[in-house]
Amino acid sequence: MMDMSQVNRISACGLGGFLVWQVKHLLCNLVV
16 A cells, blocks of 8 residues: 555646646647
């Protein structure tokens, strides 16, 4: 069983990367 703090850190990193990707995608759509 994994450490809960480790799981939270991993999911937070994944969510952060996903949000950054979404923002880039929106900016590209606005520019184009």
